Amino acid sequence: VRAGGDVPKQFRPLGGARVVDRAIAAFAAHPGVDAVWTVLDAAHLGDVAGNVVAGGATRQASVCNGLEAIAAAGGAERVLVHDAARPMLPASVIDRVLAALDGAPGAIPALPVVDSLRTGADTVTGEVSRDGLWRVQTPQGFRFDAILAAHRTAAEGATDDAEILRAAGHVVALVEGDEMNMKITGEGDHARLEAMLRVSRTASGFDVHRFGPGDHVWLCGVRIPHTHGLLGHSDADAGLHALTDALLGCIGAGDIGDHFPPSDPKWKGAASDRFLAHAAALVRARGGIVDHVDVTLICERPKIGPHREAMRRRISEILEIDMDRVSVKATTTEGLGFTGRSEGIAAQATATVRA
Ligand code: MG
Numbered sequence: 001v002r003a004g005g006d007v008p009k010q011f012r013p014l015g016g017a018r019v020v021d022r023a024i025a026a027f028a029a030h031p032g033v034d035a036v037w038t039v040l041d042a043a044h045l046g047d048v049a050g051n052v053v054a055g056g057a058t059r060q061a062s063v064c065n066g067l068e069a070i071a072a073a074g075g076a077e078r079v080l081v082h083d084a085a086r087p088m089l090p091a092s093v094i095d096r097v098l099a100a101l102d103g104a105p106g107a108i109p110a111l112p113v114v115d116s117l118r119t120g121a122d123t124v125t126g127e128v129s130r131d132g133l134w135r136v137q138t139p140q141g142f143r144f145d146a147i148l149a150a151h152r153t154a155a156e157g158a159t160d161d162a163e164i165l166r167a168a169g170h171v172v173a174l175v176e177g178d179e180m181n182m183k184i185t186g187e188g189d190h191a192r193l194e195a196m197l198r199v200s201r202t203a204s205g206f207d208v209h210r211f212g213p214g215d216h217v218w219l220c221g222v223r224i225p226h227t228h229g230l231l232g233h234s235d236a237d238a239g240l241h242a243l244t245d246a247l248l249g250c251i252g253a254g255d256i257g258d259h260f261p262p263s264d265p266k267w268k269g270a271a272s273d274r275f276l277a278h279a280a281a282l283v284r285a286r287g288g289i290v291d292h293v294d295v296t297l298i299c300e301r302p303k304i305g306p307h308r309e310a311m312r313r314r315i316s317e318i319l320e321i322d323m324d325r326v327s328v329k330a331t332t333t334e335g336l337g338f339t340g341r342s343e344g345i346a347a348q349a350t351a352t353v354r355a
Contacts, residue, residue: 010084015197022087039066080139096175097141105146106165109177110134137177198354203249207241210344220311233262237272242349247279250353288355294327298346304330
């Protein structure tokens with residue numbers, strides 16, 4: 001495994017683990033791999049656990065240093081050379097490269113070119129057949145003695161180790177690569193992999209508030225005229241409270257009472273949209289995206305239907321997500337229980353977050 005660079009993308013976190021650690025883990029977890037050596041810039045030797053080797057001035061020199069370190073440690077039968085900027089290496093690619101080394105001194109994973117190829121600058125000057133063209137990935141696999149000897153006598157300037165082996169007169173086999181085994185070159189690649197690695201989490205919330213004197217209630221951020229008000233320390237918006245708890249549950253961040261203690265006078269009469277906005281901000285701070293939320297209001301009165309769209313719109317504004325990701329539903333309990341006796345309103349909510 002090779003890692004380095006001025007601003008080492010290999011040390012950036014990706015889905016909770018560093019890029020370089022993901023690459024190393026792909027080999028460490030493979031039954032056909034006995035040892036992993038990581039070649040690093042001298043400044044980063046302490047940043048990776050296990051066998052580390054200082055790299056050289058060029059990619060070629062770095063790989064050569066790694067091979068010499070393995071030789072000094074007793075050598076090996078076969079060696080795989082991988083770019084640490086490919087963190088999502090499937091075990092099946094390692095399988096294929098290792099298997100091909102039974103029949104050839106070198107083997108590389110590759111994928112066919114699928115896009116049409118053209119030459120030109122501002123205008124097209126020619127067409128290039130993609131037949132027989134391959135996009136080469138790593139790990140490149142070699143019989144150890146052959147690649148070590150080839151590296152020791154290689155001229156500078158090879159693009160990869162397979163080229164060095166071929167220059168020494170050896171055959172390099174092509175095996176199938178994998179689209180997942182992509183290389184992180186720019187910010188877009190990192191963001192694409194992050195998006196693929198997001199894990200979806202769903203949690204629920206529940207809340208109840210009791211009716212009391214008043215002429216309106218707040219539900220899902222909407223003021224609704226009513227024969228009673230709802231009692232509570234804040235504005236008693238059971239819908240937003242349940243939804244706030246659902247979002248907090250998705251990221252394991254406790255409940256609404258932990259963040260806004262009812263004992264704290266500053267939340268007296270507070271509008272509950274700030275509670276929900278706070279939970280959404282916590283989700284975003286963890287790199288999360290709110291995929292979908294769903295609230296069910298449980299009461300006989302007031303009628304929710306006429307306000308449902310306004311509620312969805314308000315929640316979508318607070319969460320800064322599209323309205324089609326917000327659902328508000330209502331039900332009665334057929335006159336049964338405290339909601340049936342119109343003693344209070346209950347709300348339950350579900351949220352799904354990708355983080
Ligand atoms: Mg509440």
